[in-house]
Amino acid sequence: MTVSKTAEKSGDATKGRKDAGDAQGQGHAEVLQLGELSEQLGYVLKRAQLKVFENFLRCMATLQLTPAQFSVLLLVEKNPGRNQTEIASTLGILRPNFVALLDNLESRDLCARIRSTNDRRSHILVLTDKGKAVLTRAKKLVATKHESRLNTLLGQANREALLEMLSKIANEF
Amino acid sequence: MTVSKTAEKSGDATKGRKDAGDAQGQGHAEVLQLGELSEQLGYVLKRAQLKVFENFLRCMATLQLTPAQFSVLLLVEKNPGRNQTEIASTLGILRPNFVALLDNLESRDLCARIRSTNDRRSHILVLTDKGKAVLTRAKKLVATKHESRLNTLLGQANREALLEMLSKIANEF
């Protein structure tokens, strides 16, 4: 991809480079021109996404939940009684990759696999009481620290418009 | 308390699961409820970004350019005479990871490293004639096949508003 996760402090690409008074004539110093790049939706989308995930992780540091883990907890809470294949595929996670993610959540006693009586191949997923409690705290953290900051930055109306357009892209593009 | 490992008698866990016309008792279910997930900006942002990159790759299949490679070509064209560190850090690519990316572009004769005369440690980056030609074709493909589709989907005004909000997030969040 174009952008790295926590690369360096944003905006220090030209750190330490001075243009004024460069007697040697080497070293243009200004920030590079992004040019058409700043009009490329994919580029800006990716950089925005990294920023948002980064902030999410900071907000969730106390609960140690990644965006993927949070999405699993939310989906299991909303759809109790579903099996691994259903939860994973809804989130776009491949079944093999879902195993380790679930192992992690289960080892922390946040969710549990229950062998289905109807189809003994299936593992029904449910949140444990601890999982429910953690999810409740997580939602509060996300709302008060994460999403609220986006509201402040964009404004409530804009944030909703943004969400709508992104949903349209995600679903119809 | 924690959830028991033994399956429950599908009481409320499977509530509302059965398809209306399901003759067998095996019930494929309806689509899962995303619930609050569809309001999580990070989640929707990520899915939108994946869709956009996916489409980008399809549009660029003939030229075999990834988003990252395209961004490098664009930036080198706009900022000739810059070295690897400057180009890479502007794009948020770490220097070690930039080496293989450049090796690829150079092996395809799209860009070239030129040892700087001022500082023989530096490699100045330039596009080759082939690189310029390919980039011109790439820009046309992106404009006519990729970005234009986004315009159709969102509308010109909305697309600009989207870009502006994403830029704001990328730069100020």
Added chain:
DNA sequence: TATTGTTATACTCTATAACTATA
């Protein structure tokens, strides 16, 4: 035979340390 969860594996992207050659 088909499906669920799983293992093994591979490939990409990202991240850090350390080397070399210059400065």
Added chain:
DNA sequence: TATAGTTATAGAGTATAACAATA
């Protein structure tokens, strides 16, 4: 000593094949 490019390497994230248990 510090910096530019590089190598090696490790860790996530994502992808496919195949196996055991079950249907």
